[in-house]
Amino acid sequence: MNRLNKPSIKKTLSDLNENIVKAKYAIRGPLLTKLETYEQQLIDRPESLSFNQVTNALIGNPQTYKKDVIERAEDLIYKIGKSMGAYTLTKGILGIRQNIANFIKERDGESCDPEDIYLTNGTTFAIMNIFNLFAKDKNTGVLLPILQYPLYTALLAMYNLELLPYYLNEEEGWSIDLTEMENVIKKSMSRGITPQVMVIINPGNHTGSILSFDTLANILKIANKYGIIVIADEVYQHNIIKADVQFHSMKKLRAKKLYRIFNSLKGFECEEPQGGMYLFPKLILPENAIREARLAGYEPDEFYCHKLSDSTGICVVPGTGFGQKPGTYHIRTTFLPAGTNWIQGWKEFHLQFLENFAS
């Protein structure tokens, strides 16, 4: 055999991408392989085992099939169109994204645009896409709860991203210690690691904990302060066991935060939003402000809105524009602008306004 016809040297693990080799995914590890071996062994040689049944408690499957499953499948086939296997839009089939938008709208009580939804082949691929996008270099960090779901550490290894662990507080129901979270961020920055992404698993897998409204609001505050992208892994949102515990989606939180802030401030009364994208809080203005507004030729809520925009750049619509009971004043604001800095700015303005016009 001449040299050219010789088979090449066999590939070994060292020829592979070392990041993939390093990746470990506990629930799909050797115990799952063992389970499959036992299942086969029970069929082939049942007498060789001391048990007659294998119990798979490795992976939980939260979805149980209900009667309407055939109807749903038919609806999906209709929305996909007859030609299965053809290319679709990059974001995924519009009809399915619309189904998801409807679900989110019903869950959060506020609108959801199907154009903001990207379909992926399961959660894993969504997370892979995000990690891939941010895996600029090995100085990119990802905040991860520990305990975590092992998919995340496996993907961090694959994309060669730096793990920034924030340890959950077991003694307090696996809660998140926000001071510890911020310390992790600060420490990573001090050693040249940029915390780009933060993973929040709510409800927690494997801890079973559900994060409170205030914790979620504070997490968003921290993320906003340091410019960190939040991945809200809410795959277990339907699996709430305790009766007195409520799940809050990260998406809904913004709306709620503004509503809570209005109600915590003197001079505002706000109904809880049930839907839409807006709040319509009532303004209870000091007499001096009402008098000053009239002198300036404005309705009192118009006057407030002008002062607000002049002082903070925040532009909202006075209730006067929509019709309101005489003698009452309102403003209409959307809760959609990004971040929370503008809310803080508004709060400061409001307190100053009340002080300036105090009787």
Ligand SMILES: Cc1ncc(COP(=O)(O)O)c(C=O)c1O
């Ligand atoms: C918290 C959590 N995130 C992500 C996943 C992965 O989801 P998928 O199977 O849709 O990729 C799981 C699967 O069990 C999970 O428990």
